[in-house]
Amino acid sequence: xxxxxxxxxxxxxxxxxxxxxxxxxxxxxxxxxxxxxxxxxxxxxxxxxxxxxxxxxxxxxxxxxxxxxxxxxxxxxxxxxxxxxxxxxxxxxxxxxxxxxxxxxxxxxxxxxxxxxxxxxxxxxxxxxxxxxxxxxxxxxxxxxxxxxxxxxxxxxxxxxxxxxxxxxxxxxxxxxxxxxxxxxxxxxxxxxxxxxxxxxxxxxxxxxxxxxxxxxxxxxxxxxxxxxxxxxxxxxxxxxxxxxxxxxxxxxxxxxxxxxxxxxxxxxxxxxxxxxxxxxxxxxxxxxxxxxxxxxxxxxxxxxxxxxxxxxxxxxxxxxxxxxxxxxxxxxxxxxxxxxxxxxxxxxxxxxxxxxxxxxxxxxxxxxxxxxxxxxxxxxxxxxxxxxxxxxxxxxxxxxxxxxxxxxxxxxxxxxxxxxxxxxxxxxxxxxxxxxxxxxxxxxxxxxxxxxxxxxxxxxxxxxxxxxxxxxxxxxxxxxxxxxxxxxxxxxxxxxxxxxxxxxxxxxxxxxxxxxxxxxxxxxxxxxxxxxxxxxxxxxxxxxxxxxxxxxxxxxxxxxxxxxxxxxxxxxxxxxxxxxxxxxxxxxxxxxxxxxxxxxxxxxxxxxxxxxxxxxxxxxxxxxxxxxxxxxxxxxxxxxxxxxxxxxxxxxxxxxxxxxxxxxxxxxxxxxxxxxxxxxxxxxxxxxxxxxxxxxxxxxxxxxxxxxxxxxxxxxxxxxxxxxxxxxxxxxxxxxxxxxxxxxxxxxxxxxxxxxxxxxxxxxxxxxxxxxxxxxxxxxxxxxxxxxxxxxxxxxxxxxxxxxxxxxxxxxxxxxxxxxxxxxxxxxxxxxxxxxxxxxxxxxxxxxxxxxxxxxxxxxxxxxxxxxxxxxxxxxxxxxxxxxxxxxxx
Numbered sequence: 042x043x044x045x046x047x048x049x050x051x052x053x054x055x056x057x058x059x060x061x062x063x064x065x066x067x068x069x070x071x072x073x074x075x076x077x078x079x080x081x082x083x084x085x086x087x088x089x090x091x092x093x094x095x096x097x098x099x100x101x102x103x104x105x106x107x108x109x110x111x112x113x114x115x116x117x118x119x120x121x122x123x124x125x126x127x128x129x130x131x132x133x134x135x136x137x138x139x140x141x142x143x144x145x146x147x148x149x150x151x152x153x154x155x156x157x158x159x160x161x162x163x164x165x166x167x168x169x170x171x172x173x174x175x176x177x178x179x180x181x182x183x184x185x186x187x188x189x190x191x192x193x194x195x196x197x198x199x200x201x202x203x204x205x206x207x208x209x210x211x212x213x214x215x216x217x218x219x220x221x222x223x224x225x226x227x228x229x230x231x232x233x234x235x236x237x238x239x240x241x242x243x244x245x246x247x248x249x250x251x252x253x254x255x256x257x258x259x260x261x262x263x264x265x266x267x268x269x270x271x272x273x274x275x276x277x278x279x280x281x282x283x284x285x286x287x288x289x290x291x292x293x294x295x296x297x298x299x300x301x302x303x304x305x306x307x308x309x310x311x312x313x314x315x316x317x318x319x320x321x322x323x324x325x326x327x328x329x330x331x332x333x334x335x336x337x338x339x340x341x342x343x344x345x346x347x348x349x350x351x352x353x354x355x356x357x358x359x360x361x362x363x364x365x366x367x368x369x370x371x372x373x374x375x376x377x378x379x380x381x382x383x384x385x386x387x388x389x390x391x392x393x394x395x396x397x398x399x400x401x402x403x404x405x406x407x408x409x410x411x412x413x414x415x416x417x418x419x420x421x422x423x424x425x426x427x428x429x430x431x432x433x434x435x436x437x438x439x440x441x442x443x444x445x446x447x448x449x450x451x452x453x454x455x456x457x458x459x460x461x462x463x464x465x466x467x468x469x470x471x472x473x474x475x476x477x478x479x480x481x482x483x484x485x486x487x488x489x490x491x492x493x494x495x496x497x498x499x500x501x502x503x504x505x506x507x508x509x510x511x512x513x514x515x516x517x518x519x520x521x522x523x524x525x526x527x528x529x530x531x532x533x534x535x536x537x538x539x540x541x542x543x544x545x546x547x548x549x550x551x552x553x554x555x556x557x558x559x560x561x562x563x564x565x566x567x568x569x570x571x572x573x574x575x576x577x578x579x580x581x582x583x584x585x586x587x588x589x590x591x592x593x594x595x596x597x598x599x600x601x602x603x604x605x606x607x608x609x610x611x612x613x614x615x616x617x618x619x620x621x622x623x624x625x626x627x628x629x630x631x632x633x634x635x636x637x638x639x640x641x642x643x644x645x646x647x648x649x650x651x652x653x654x655x656x657x658x659x660x661x662x663x664x665x666x667x668x669x670x671x672x673x674x675x676x677x678x679x680x681x682x683x684x685x686x687x688x689x690x691x692x693x694x695x696x697x698x699x700x701x702x703x704x705x706x707x708x709x710x711x712x713x714x715x716x717x718x719x720x721x722x723x724x725x726x727x728x729x730x731x732x733x734x735x736x737x738x739x740x741x742x743x744x745x746x747x748x749x750x751x752x753x754x755x756x757x758x759x760x761x762x763x764x765x766x767x768x769x770x771x772x773x774x775x776x777x778x779x780x781x782x783x784x785x786x787x788x789x790x791x792x793x794x795x796x797x798x799x800x801x802x803x804x805x806x807x808x809x810x811x812x813x814x815x816x817x818x819x820x821x822x823x824x825x826x827x828x829x830x831x832x833x834x835x836x837x838x839x840x841x842x843x844x845x846x847x848x849x850x851x852x853x854x855x856x857x858x859x860x861x862x863x864x865x866x867x868x869x870x871x872x873x874x875x876x877x878x879x880x881x882x883x884x885x886x887x888x889x890x891x892x893x894x895x896x897x898x899x900x901x902x903x904x905x906x907x908x909x910x911x912x913x914x915x916x917x918x919x920x921x922x923x924x925x926x927x928x929x930x931x932x
Contacts (some may be wrong), residue, residue: 124141196220271301336684486660821849
């Protein structure tokens with residue numbers, strides 16, 4: 042065993058004393074916050090470092106800089122350890138290291154120095170990022186890193202080797218680090234990596250001790266294959282492959298952050314099932330990131346899910362199955378769909394699967410560069426649901442776009458077709474050195490939508506480059522400036538920090554600006570400059586961002602008397618009444634078709650047409666469709682059929698603690714979403730963790746399903762309970778007593794729907810701001826609407842409404858438990874079987890609470906509101922990284 046450079050251990054008695062002091066301090070603080078306690082009147086507020094407007098007050102966040110997935114959750118010697126993905130040097134993803142925090146009670150956290158730092162070579166080049174993983178207490182000292190009397194903590198994590206690594210460039214492999222001083226300092230194992238299969242997408246190991254086998258087990262993902270690999274080991278340093286699980290459940294994105302653990306069903310120790318947790322990005326139930334789970338059995342070698350291996354959709358009347366020699370009375374335009382259905386793969390395509398019968402509609406004729414439509418004749422809606430199979434690219438229809446790519450007339454100001462930027466153009470920064478580029482750069486996703494052969498593309502050096510390109514001064518001659526823009530969504534605000542934008546500058550001021558939509562497809566932007574005709578101006582292309590999507594694409598800047606219209610890049614299936622699109626669906630960027638079910642009850646008896654549209658020429662620029670069927674019940678996609686730990690946008694990478702006594706299973710998730718995580722407008726920190734949740738298995742509709750609930754330790758923060766009288770809710774908004782207002786609340790409310798259509802709560806109410814937590818009676822759905830929840834404009838993916846199925850209880854009531862913090866809401870219903878977690882970003886003064894009912898009366902049966910104290914106590918110095926240093930300058 043390699044045990045060099047072990048740190049001197051602290052004596053056990055001293056270590057125990059330190060633990061007792063930490064516990065005593067936290068208990069004393071919790072007692073001070075107890076209602077009626079001796080210090081209640083002088084309750085301390087958070088220190089300035091933790092008191093920013095959007096800073097979570099009882100959810101863990103790093104004092105400064107970036108945070109994402111929870112790692113290494115372990116309970117040891119009376120202390121909960123939370124490690125996490127962390128950038129010690131910046132507020133965006135990068136320089137991946139393991140941050141560290143500890144708590145005696147899951148409520149009061151102390152941030153510790155960085156535990157496992159990013160690795161550098163002798164020249165100061167980064168060669169190893171520390172990705173997600175887990176920590177175990179090696180009680181038997183099987184690793185040899187400690188002693189049986191004083192067992193080591195062993196971290197098992199993914200070494201993500203950079204392209205500068207001398208022997209494993211770009212490889213992801215599993216490595217070890219160990220601590221012999223209760224997690225204060227860590228030493229990387231000399232024999233790293235301990236598990237390498239030569240893959241670039243092999244990550245996120247979760248390790249646990251399997252008592253029946255008296256061995257260690259590891260679950261680790263082969264991400265793009267949608268597989269969890271299971272390994273065994275006797276010593277943590279040598280691993281044997283045992284089996285694989287998957288693909289299964291939701292597969293619309295890469296699998297990440299697996300976990301595997303046993304739970305008693307309904308608390309019965311004689312009925313134990315195993316739970317496999319797998320996160321998914323993208324492809325979550327609410328869009329973007331999400332965390333799913335499977336319930337089944339584990340024999341020490343193989344996990345077997347209880348879910349049926351196949352899905353049979355509801356029976357119905359088949360409208361079209363594309364089994365003929367031609368499209369029949371369907372009409373094709375363009376070239377994408379060809380003259381007839383396909384029998385699977387077309388030339389250059391591979392892996393088409395999941396269709397019914399022998400044929401399907403496939404728009405890959407001529408590859409992704411072809412465009413076209415395929416439209417049915419008018420038919421009468423005869424069923425409550427229209428079910429069909431869809432696959433291909435994930436390019437949804439966007440309202441306000443057009444299928445017609447015809448440009449309005451005009452004069453081109455810049456087309457970037459030369460070997461330089463153009464006469465009189467000036468450039469600064471490193472992206473500008475090479476001039477215009479011919480499309481895609483290196484391993485960039487395919488760039489599309491530009492005119493001619495070249496464009497401005499600042500993807501140089503994988504988003505690390507920055508700079509500006511500025512036109513010579515020109516006179517604005519017509520009412521519109523039309524231009525193509527793509528790349529990252531980083532709008533220009535004020536001084537342009539972090540912007541990826543194209544600006545119009547007049548008299549030294551930016552008067553018009555445009556940014557991309559986190560897409561490599563350029564699209565038209567129209568600036569109305571009619572009030573500026575005759576003015577002197579300049580065009581400026583700005584890239585000040587080195588994070589994700591930190592680049593801008595621009596092309597074909599032109600004067601015109603008319604506005605251009607954004608061109609649709611959809612690969613979609615649409616339902617038309619006349620020329621109006623009333624339903625739409627798209628593929629999941631997969632060649633495997635999956636079911637979609639449209640609720641068309643409001644259209645029964647009407648005449649409609651089905652139209653398949655391929656108007657995308659970029660990557661995954663095609664659509665697949667089959668088996669259009671009218672039925673009485675909806676067909677469900679694999680994503681809908683999957684089991685989700687949380688149906689909000691902002692619960693990802695959830696994993697559980699190792700080593701918690703009494704078989705208690707506690708999970709923490711990352712409270713963000715990769716669709717916009719790097720852009721959330723907080724500083725000097727970014728991202729937070731969910732409230733820790735107790736997980737249990739309960740029988741639901743005859744099957745064991747996970748239930749989650751905030752840990753009971755959270756109650757130590759309660760004070761100032763405010764009861765709200767039961768009342769009838771008339772249609773409209775009913776104010777709640779001012780004493781219930783706040784931005785740190787726990788609310789429990791029970792409603793009886795009556796004849797209302799929708800009912801529920803508004804929280805974080807202020808000037809034009811509110812977050813809606815409601816129940817839709819007809820749809821039997823819980824929902825969270827954050828479209829007016831404050832700052833929602835920093836990403837086009839952020840304004841959203843999340844939904845989850847929810848049946849009333851046996852008494853016809855709906856009970857909600859809501860946790861409100863300064864930048865989040867967590868909603869639990871049906872005893873925790875349903876959860877929705879969403880970020881919200883309201884102004885500091887938006888702290889009102891209201892009740893509402895629409896379409897009829899509802900009844901508030903019971904409601905209590907607790908104010909929650911801040912879990913930050915006392916001042917803390919900024920943590921200094923340990924085992925890591927600021928990234929060295931490039932030579």
